[in-house]
Amino acid sequence: RAHLSVDFLDNGDDSAVNVSSNSSRLGFRGKHDLDYGLRGIYQIESEIRFDTQGGEIASRDTFAGIEGDFGMVRLGKFDTPLKTLRSxxxxxxDQVGDARNITRSTVRFDERFRNSIHYRTPNMAGFFADVQYSTNTDNAGGTDDNDNDAISVSGTYRNGALYAAIAYEQHNSPDEDLSAVRxxxxxxxxxxxxxxxxxxxDVDDDRTDNMYGVGVRYNLGLTxxxxxxxxxxxxxxxxxxxxVALGVDHRLASNFTVYANYAFTSxxxxxxxxxxxxxxSGGTAAADGETAxxxxxxxIYNF
Amino acid sequence: RAHLSVDFLDNGDDSAVNVSSNSSRLGFRGKHDLDYGLRGIYQIESEIRFDTQGGEIASRDTFAGIEGDFGMVRLGKFDTPLKTLRSxxxxxxDQVGDARNITRSTVRFDERFRNSIHYRTPNMAGFFADVQYSTNTDNAGGTDDNDNDAISVSGTYRNGALYAAIAYEQHNSPDEDLSAVRxxxxxxxxxxxxxxxxxxxDVDDDRTDNMYGVGVRYNLGLTxxxxxxxxxxxxxxxxxxxxVALGVDHRLASNFTVYANYAFTSxxxxxxxxxxxxxxSGGTAAADGETAxxxxxxxIYNF
Amino acid sequence: RAHLSVDFLDNGDDSAVNVSSNSSRLGFRGKHDLDYGLRGIYQIESEIRFDTQGGEIASRDTFAGIEGDFGMVRLGKFDTPLKTLRSxxxxxxDQVGDARNITRSTVRFDERFRNSIHYRTPNMAGFFADVQYSTNTDNAGGTDDNDNDAISVSGTYRNGALYAAIAYEQHNSPDEDLSAVRxxxxxxxxxxxxxxxxxxxDVDDDRTDNMYGVGVRYNLGLTxxxxxxxxxxxxxxxxxxxxVALGVDHRLASNFTVYANYAFTSxxxxxxxxxxxxxxSGGTAAADGETAxxxxxxxIYNF
Structure with a gap:
């Protein structure tokens, strides 16, 4: 997927034109039938910075695992259940007005777990649950005690017109634990x-930040x-x-959309x-107390 | 494309045998039909260092855009119109004797623009024009004023046996502007x-360097x-x-060429x-005033 | 290939659960017919860190070359003949118990040569020989004298149930030369x-370390x-x-294997x-004198 935009950004002090690559990516994935009615699954996905070159291999959801009647188990580095709720x-x-500009503003959830194991239950009448455990969110792991482990769980209900889900995530560290409910x-x-x-x-022991978001989309066919x-x-x-974010998008093909958005923070x-x-990519933080x-x-081109 | 060579290099002081990877690359590209008679286009191309491993993702021409009767518009990081003239x-x-060993010797043009927007006109009886603007040649861009922007324009005529083109490029910076005509x-x-x-x-305010090049190629079928x-x-x-550069190349298949070149600088x-x-890759600069x-x-293997 | 495992590692002092990506990789390769009965060959293979993201482009065997009745010549960065014997x-x-945990324990052979040229003879009644020369094992090469060059040679016999091979490798440097016979x-x-x-x-001028290994595998069909x-x-x-390493593996499909291994060092x-x-990936060195x-x-999923 190539997702590029030309932006007119204003941080309250300065403004400029900017070309931005917005979580553009290239990936490989597949499935194979195994014995016992199981299936092998894998994905390798890398961010591609169309505007400036660069990006790390396997920097996005990358995993291998097995799925079957028992559900799915996979290992790797990928979005947590908590993050999935937002998306x-x-x-x-990935556009101007992305909810993470608020949900990450004081504490950084909405991440991928490294070194992680994920189990998803089968779908039961529209309901399924996810549990993901990371042995170490910091680095490649080791033989030390699992001091930097983390867990993220969610329950999801999806049936016809309704989607509803709840998630809890906790990051442990020798210093201080962080957690969130969504x-x-x-x-x-x-x-x-x-x-x-x-x-x-829970940003730290004494502080709990709340965030609220609402949205509405009106579909006019291709627009x-x-x-x-x-x-x-x-x-x-x-x-x-x-x-606050306002936008209009228009499909030029099943895999090609153009859009115009405007968003600001107070x-x-x-x-x-x-x-x-x-x-x-691009843009600098708002000046304190200013409107950006x-x-x-x-x-957005999904090739 | 894998382009590898075994080289005997002499910088005037020392000499050695060297295995070189010469702008070897791997890429993905495609086109899709869109509504209104338009086409979506994209390319992701990365350098591959066959000799030493490494190379950055999307380090070569990488873009996405739209083309149609109006011409072509694309966003990304890719060769400027000025650079294209030399190629x-x-x-x-990409071989021993590459013209850039002279054209880049005192000032570094022949580059790709980051964060850039490119418009190409339709072909009009053999003539077309290109305009490329970079919001920021240095980094991922920001909300500051566009102090490091750059522009490159060219006009090209191509008809039967004749190719002729002229280009102008200017790099702005808070310190000093650079420009070139080609x-x-x-x-x-x-x-x-x-x-x-x-x-x-124009290397700086007081200095203008000139460069001149001529070449001739004689085709003997596969050689x-x-x-x-x-x-x-x-x-x-x-x-x-x-x-001065001298060379002979021979095609072993439509996508596979071998060659022997000799070049020196005085x-x-x-x-x-x-x-x-x-x-x-490889090789050290000539000793001052020496012949390298x-x-x-x-x-050269175009797979 | 995705090769992932969940490990319970103990270095003698501490222990932990670890998710490990074990030389997982993604590659491209191909062959094309050339004139004179020759064939062009290439491969680009990169490590993929499924557990933590990252990995360098072309970090594994990456080369281009020509093969024919004369044998094979290729240029690039790839496993030496000495390394191939171990694999x-x-x-x-690539599993817990890998022989390199011993063969590399005091001196680091079992590597790829950068900037290298490799010639393999044709197969003569089961016998063939390999010679690989690196102009510079350290970096991208230069016009200095080839002070950091290296050579690796082997002779291999393979016929029916028997495989036998001998190899010699020498790394030169301005400081001290290293060599090994295997x-x-x-x-x-x-x-x-x-x-x-x-x-x-030969670890240095005064020290010669010896290593010995034996193994046995019993095939029970898929297990x-x-x-x-x-x-x-x-x-x-x-x-x-x-x-000492003990293991059991089971094939779930021709390209999908699961296993359980246990290994320790004294x-x-x-x-x-x-x-x-x-x-x-992951794990810390044993505490001195302890059992890890x-x-x-x-x-192991070969997609």
Whole structure:
């Protein structure tokens, strides 16, 4: 997938034109039948920086495993169940206005686990559960005690027009543990889709930040109109932020979409959230307390 | 493409045998039909160092865009119009004797623009024009003012046996601007091809270096004989250089060529140009004022 | 190939669970017919770190060359003849218990040559010879004298149930030269395979370390039972080590194998060999003089 855009970014102090590569990627994947009714699965996916060259091999979801009637087990480095909830309801994923500009603004969840083992249950009448354990989120692992391990779990219900899921994730470390709870839902009503996300994150022992997001998309055939708003309610004074995003996209082929988006953040005096840096290249943080905005003309090409 | 050679290199002081990987590469590209008679295009190309491992993802021409009756627009990182002129007339591209050993000897043009937007006009009776703009040649871009932007433009005429093109390129920076004008031509006369290149480069406010190159190739069916000479006329004392290259290549298949080349540079007292380092791995700069030479036995395998 | 495992590693002091990517890789290769009855060959192979992302392009065997009745010539970076001997007889290659945990324990052979030229003779009644020369094992090469060159040669006999080979390798450097002689053999007797390896390595001018290994594998159709033992006889006091490995593997498809292995090293007071770090990610060296062990549950998926 090539996802490129030309952006007009303003961080409150300076502004500039920017060419951005937005989580563009290249991957290989496959399935093979095994004995006992099992299937082998694998994927190797790498980020490609179309704008500046570079990117690390296997930097995106990369795994191998086995699936069958028992569910799925896989090993590798890939999105956690908690992260997956956001990608299901974020109407501006990888674009200006991406929800992670708020959900990651004070603590960095929405990541992939390294050195991880993932089990997914079979689908039971629309419900399934995920458990992912990382032996070590920091590096290649070792023979020391598993001091930097982490766990992420979720339960998902999906049936017809309704998607609803809840997830919990905890990162352990010798210093301090971090955890978050997240609830996400989406509902289709004719040509309209409504989305919502709630997150409560324990940033440290004394602080719990809350985030809330809502979105709506209106489908007109090849064209979509969409809007979402995310709010950070930080557990310290004068550190809240609000992000509003508006967009229109149009399909030129089943695998080629062009779009125009506008998003901005409004920050309290001690907050510097912007609407354009997460999952994208380029842009600098907002000046403290200022309004940062981005206008983006982009294309998404799934080759 | 695997392009490898065994070289006998002499920098004027020392000499050695060397195995060189010469802009070897691996890429992916494609096209898809879109609505309104448009086509989506993309390419991801990475250098592969066959001799020493390594190379950065998407380090060569990497882009995505749209083409149609209006021409072509693409975003990414790729050769500028100025650079393209040289590759059209350089008879020793990526080999010992590559013209860039002279054209880059005092100032580094012949590069790719990062963060760039490129528009090419439709072909009009053999003529077309290119405009490429980089929002920032240095890095991933930002919301600061576009202080490091750059532009490269060219006009090209191609009809039957004649190719002729002119290009202008300017790199801006807070410190000092650089610019170059280049003219290139090639003409086929039976089995002979004649080529020429002229470049005038503003190295800094007070200095303008001129470069001149001529080449000739004689086609004998599967075998070619070829020669070219490039001259640097530097705008400071005792810094001129001359490069002469001679070669023979033979096709073993439509996608497999072997060759033997010899090239040398003759340097003024304060110049250290060599004929073997550009676009290739290995080799050290000439000793100041010395003659550097390279004898290369190579293969080019376009898989 | 994805080769991943979940390991329980103990270095004598600490222990932990670890997810390991074991020389997992992705590659491209091909052949084309040329004139004169020749064939062009190439391969580009890169390590993929499934557990932590990353890996360098073309970090594994990467080459291009020509083969025909005269034998094969290729240029690039790839396993030396000396290294190849081990991979032919190591029953735990890339797994816990890999022979390189001993053969590399005091001096690092079993590598790829950079900047190398390789000639292999035609097969003559089961016998063939290999000569590989590296102009420079350290870096991209240069015009200095070839002070860091290296050579590796081998003779191999393979006929029916018998494989036997001998190899010699020498690394030159301005400081000190290193060399090793290696003998390897394998013999199939019904469902049993017996393997053996002997290595004598000149670690420096005054020290010659010897290593010995034996292995046996019993084939039960889709399942194999296997064991091997490697011994380091170091030419200094109290620096010997012994490694024992036991394993069972089972094929779930022609390209998918699961296995369970257990291996440990027993070290003299001044030795810290472990059975799990070579060709694999994760794990820390044994504590001096302690016993290090690893239990590994893995899958090998050749896609």
């Amino acid at each position: 299901r309801v974020d109407l501006f994923g 609830f996400a839902a989406a509902y289709d009503l004719g040509a309209l889709r409504f989305t919502g996300l709630i997150q409560q994150a 979509n109109l969409k809007a979402q708003a995310y709010l950070l309610d930080a557990d310290v004074d004068d550190a809240d932020a609000t992000m 920050n309290d005096d001690f907050q510097n959230a912007d609407p354009y840096r997460q999952a994208r 905005s981005g206008l983006s003309l982009g294309m | 059209r007339v350089d008879l020793f591209g 003219f290139a031509a090639a003409y086929d006369l039976g089995a002979l091809r004649f080529t020429g290149l002229i470049q005038q480069a 070619n004989l070829k020669a070219q000479a490039y001259l640097l006329d530097a705008d400071v004392d005792d810094a001129d250089a001359t490069m 340097n003024d007292d304060f110049q250290n140009a060599d004929p073997y380092r550009q676009a290739r 030479s390279g004898l290369s036995l190579g293969m | 032919r007889v190591d029953l735990f290659g 003998f390897a053999a394998a013999y199939d007797l019904g469902a049993l395979r017996f393997t053996g390896l002997i290595q004598q390595a 194999n039972l296997k064991a091997q033992a490697y011994l380091l006889d170091a030419d200094v006091d109290d620096a010997d080590a012994t490694m 070290n003299d007071d001044f030795q810290n060999a472990d059975p799990y770090r070579q060709a694999r 062990s690893g239990l590994s549950l893995g899958m």
